[in-house]
Amino acid sequence: MMKDRLDALRGPVPPLAHDARAIAALAANPGCARRAVLDAAGVDKELTARHVGFPAPFGRSRFAITRGDAFEAQVKESGCAELLRLLREVLHLPIPEVAYHDVSDVGAHLRHSHTRRLIDRAARDDGDAGTFYDHPLFALEIAGHTSYLEPDVIAFRLGGRFHVVEIKSFPVIDGQADPVKVAAAARQAAVYVLALRELLRELGHDPMRASHEVVLVCPENFANKPVAALLDVRRELAVLRRQLARMARVEDLVASLPEELTFDLARDASGIPTRPAAELADALGAVAARYAPECMSACDLCFFCRDEARACGSTDLLGRHVRDQLGGVATVSEALALAEGAREPADGQDEIARLLRYAGELRAECLEGLELEGAR
Ligand code: SF4
CATH class of the missing domain: 3.90.320 (Lambda Exonuclease; Chain A)
Structure with a gap:
């Protein structure tokens, strides 16, 4: 039953109530499965982020x-x-x-x-x-x-x-x-x-x-x-x-997750999380994120997800607009390899590979022009 599964994902604590600020933040990155699952389960993202070593930058003085x-x-x-x-x-x-x-x-x-x-x-x-x-x-x-x-x-x-x-x-x-x-x-x-x-x-x-x-x-x-x-x-x-409807239909997302997956912080009697941080970070990594620079002002997990995106050189770091234009090219190194012609485009990547090569040539021409001017 979905409620039981969401309870298991959260662990033995009451679900976190969402205030207007938290609900509003859902609209800042509607495509993120990680956030949809964590919010549907009522997981305390602020405490989770702190426990994995990436405390959120929010909070007013x-x-x-x-x-x-x-x-x-x-x-x-x-x-x-x-x-x-x-x-x-x-x-x-x-x-x-x-x-x-x-x-x-x-x-x-x-x-x-x-x-x-x-x-x-x-x-x-x-x-x-x-x-x-x-x-x-x-x-x-x-x-x-x-x-x-x-x-x-x-x-x-x-x-x-x-x-x-x-x-x-x-x-x-x-x-x-x-x-x-x-x-x-x-x-x-x-x-x-x-x-x-x-x-x-x-x-x-x-x-x-x-x-x-x-x-x-x-x-x-x-x-x-x-x-x-x-x-x-x-x-x-x-x-x-759209985002609230997606959370209400979170079943499909949850069904695709490993059965034993949980974000339980294993709190002790005084509410202090005791779960090994690396284990919790692995659990978070099991749900696909869709990092975007907007996350920095809207989601408690922003430092964690940004670090993850950096580690794999994800094109997500470049912002939604660029990522959408690069459609299907997941990493910056892949985009560079396509631009330099060092990599064969995969199925469906012909058009974006052509555009990247063209952009690469334009850039090389510009740099060459600057060098010549500098030499004069
Ligand atoms: S910070 Fe991470 S979990 Fe939160 S919305 Fe962005 S990608 Fe999703």
């Missing part, structure tokens, strides 16, 4: 967390007054007053059912009222496990559309924000939109009332003045849906 919390509090001050000003600009809210619900008023254990009730009531209401829902709690099924997610805030606007608001403390400087951080924020917001759509569907409402346009709020030019922009997360939603 205390200072960054405090700064982020202070900025969020500022945006939400006085019943989200500042946020309302921003939403008037980006969503063209015509309503002068907006109601505010702090869903956390009911206590943590009731927050999910209270969120359901409030969203249900809001979705039934055809009136013009706009409402902020602060600290809502959504649930999303990930490979058979329920994960609870907490968006920064949801704005309910005129016309019955819900917009997720994502508050981030990275700055927008001269109208530009770090594109990697914006992409990560878009993926995370897409998780909330997906969870909200699931909730609307469960409640019998049209899921598309949760808009694919999310509002990103950041500080402008290092001053703490908030600025907002709309992000279209349709692409992130599509990738996320």
Whole structure:
């Protein structure tokens, strides 16, 4: 039975719940079987990476967390007054007053059912009222496990559309924000939109009332003045849906793995892993990875997988675009040998071998030209 097999892969510990950041990261590298299997089994990837000697480079400093919390509090001050000003600009809210619900008023254990009730009531209401829902709690099924997610805030606007608001403390400087951080924020917001759509569907409402346009709020030019922009997360939603469906159908991947394979850390009574690190690294190596430079900001196993890709000279290190263009050429040495004509192309490699030879000739010509110029 699949659940038993996933339990055996994880070992005798409860599955790790996924938060929105972790679910969003699934969309960063949807083609990786290793990540799909580990996440479906609820394996603690952060502890696994640490135990095999490749701790993840993530984690925000205390200072960054405090700064982020202070900025969020500022945006939400006085019943989200500042946020309302921003939403008037980006969503063209015509309503002068907006109601505010702090869903956390009911206590943590009731927050999910209270969120359901409030969203249900809001979705039934055809009136013009706009409402902020602060600290809502959504649930999303990930490979058979329920994960609870907490968006920064949801704005309910005129016309019955819900917009997720994502508050981030990275700055927008001269109208530009770090594109990697914006992409990560878009993926995370897409998780909330997906969870909200699931909730609307469960409640019998049209899921598309949760808009694919999310509002990103950041500080402008290092001053703490908030600025907002709309992000279209349709692409992130599509990738996320595909990846979650793949995790739900992880059976095929798991069925192809050796029966005795496990990522059990063999923790002792105090939770310290006792499994030999080399043995655990071998177990990880039994599931194919698809390393891409994007993993460095999205997956706890990034240093482990990058090291593995380096060791075999994988073309994965060159990024997805180059790897896809080299389709079927697995290593850098193989690509170089094809470019130099030192290796016969395998079946189906004729076209890429021709292109590589051509690129090799162009490079040689350029280098020759540079040398001649240098000699003059
Ligand atoms: S770091 Fe490794 S396991 Fe994680 S997504 Fe990338 S290749 Fe897959």
